Amino acid sequence: MRCDTVWRNARLATMAQDSDGIGAVNDGLIAAAQGRIIYAGEARHAHAFDAAQTVDCEGRWITPGLIDCHTHIIHGGDRAQEFAMRLAGASYEEIARAGGGILSTMRATRSASLDALVASALPRVDALMAEGVTTLEIKSGYGLTLDDECRMLRAARALGHARALRIVTSFLGAHALPPEYAGDADGYIEAVCGTMIPALAQEHLADAVDVFCEGIGFTPAQTERVFAAAKQHGLPVKIHAEQLSSLHGSALAARHGAISADHLEHADTHDVVAMAASGTVAVLLPGAYYFMRETQLPPVALLRQHGVPIALATDCNPGTSPLTSLLLVLNMGATLFRLTVEECLLGVTRNAAAALGLSQSIGTLEAGKACDLAIWDINDPAELVYRIGFNPLHMRIKDGR
Ligand code: DI6
Numbered sequence: 001m002r003c004d005t006v007w008r009n010a011r012l013a014t015m016a017q018d019s020d021g022i023g024a025v026n027d028g029l030i031a032a033a034q035g036r037i038i039y040a041g042e043a044r045h046a047h048a049f050d051a052a053q054t055v056d057c058e059g060r061w062i063t064p065g066l067i068d069c070h071t072h073i074i075h076g077g078d079r080a081q082e083f084a085m086r087l088a089g090a091s092y093e094e095i096a097r098a099g100g101g102i103l104s105t106m107r108a109t110r111s112a113s114l115d116a117l118v119a120s121a122l123p124r125v126d127a128l129m130a131e132g133v134t135t136l137e138i139k140s141g142y143g144l145t146l147d148d149e150c151r152m153l154r155a156a157r158a159l160g161h162a163r164a165l166r167i168v169t170s171f172l173g174a175h176a177l178p179p180e181y182a183g184d185a186d187g188y189i190e191a192v193c194g195t196m197i198p199a200l201a202q203e204h205l206a207d208a209v210d211v212f213c214e215g216i217g218f219t220p221a222q223t224e225r226v227f228a229a230a231k232q233h234g235l236p237v238k239i240h241a242e243q244l245s246s247l248h249g250s251a252l253a254a255r256h257g258a259i260s261a262d263h264l265e266h267a268d269t270h271d272v273v274a275m276a277a278s279g280t281v282a283v284l285l286p287g288a289y290y291f292m293r294e295t296q297l298p299p300v301a302l303l304r305q306h307g308v309p310i311a312l313a314t315d316c317n318p319g320t321s322p323l324t325s326l327l328l329v330l331n332m333g334a335t336l337f338r339l340t341v342e343e344c345l346l347g348v349t350r351n352a353a354a355a356l357g358l359s360q361s362i363g364t365l366e367a368g369k370a371c372d373l374a375i376w377d378i379n380d381p382a383e384l385v386y387r388i389g390f391n392p393l394h395m396r397i398k399d400g401r
């Protein structure tokens with residue numbers, strides 16, 4: 001059978017749904033044509049592929065290209081000074097009163113051009129790509145006006161043209177209350193629902209809609225209004241929920257068929273049962289837990305018990321997770337949250353694809369999926385979770401190239 005490329009003499013971690021564990025294949029082969037996998041499996045079962053190019057992987061491991069399914073990687077400025085203030089003992093309230101927090105990033109983002117937003121994100125994006133990331137989710141949420149949110153999402157789309165990277169965008173206008181609406185959260189939510197979502201949907205700038213449902217964010221009732229507007233425009237929903245407190249935003253999101261609920265440190269049985277019933281993916285963000293020195297662990301045992309798929313992501317953002325290493329997130333998932341090696345690896349491949357509603361096209365090494373591969377200089381996939389600050393990537397392939 002004719003094909004473009006064959007990768008032979010490889011060990012595959014297919015992450016396939018119907019396989020046990022990571023779906024390991026010891027003497028494996030992958031064949032691709034027009035950017036898609038046409039075969040991934042035992043070399044001895046491979047049909048005779050007549051490939052234009054054959055790559056000898058010399059026994060290296062191949063995983064699906066890694067997926068970072070939750071980032072705020074586009075933003076103006078940084079919050080390093082705020083970090084220094086916190087180390088000197090300043091509280092959040094003091095920092096917020098001094099103009100810190102999300103609103104300081106909002107000001108820096110509003111004053112940045114589209115090109116400047118792209119340029120400042122590129123080093124962070126390149127760091128993730130260097131570790132084998134082939135798909136990156138990027139949220140808006142630092143503009144908080146229609147024009148500024150559009151510019152953020154256009155910058156996100158532009159990154160997908162500037163790099164060989166699959167970009168998925170989420171509109172997070174309901175991230176914080178902008179100063180123009182001080183004291184009028186309901187008025188701002190009306191603008192999010194009545195003006196921003198219709199305009200963004202019209203321009204296909206957002207692939208999903210996200211909400212920060214939290215005491216310092218938006219209420220469950222306001223969240224529900226945003227979900228209704230998203231659904232009206234055919235957009236999937238996801239949520240930042242139970243990060244700092246329990247508002248049962250994750251149960252609410254599950255009832256609305258959310259593709260993911262993220263953070264979840266304060267989620268309980270009620271939330272997890274609702275997520276299991278709706279197939280909502282639990283996206284855990286150990287970088288924010290670590291950087292904010294949280295102490296409340298997400299209910300991993302409950303998620304396992306109810307069969308809720310677990311994904312992991314960097315939550316790359318300037319305030320609570322200035323982290324651009326998905327490999328470090330793998331180690332944190334195991335070391336901080338006690339996930340198994342297999343759960344961690346599934347968390348940045350198959351389950352991360354599910355958190356983006358992309359299970360049909362990426363996240364495993366199976367025929368029909370995009371040929372997104374990460375080829376590693378390791379003897380055991382466990383090394384990807386075990387090592388701290390070491391990058392064993394040999395080669396990153398996106399769409400077969
Ligand atoms: N949760 C978070 O941890 C970030 N946003 C959110 O909804 C914080 C974003 C920031 O501090 O800039």
Ligand code: FE
Nearest residue numbers: 070072240315
């Ligand atoms: Fe986040």
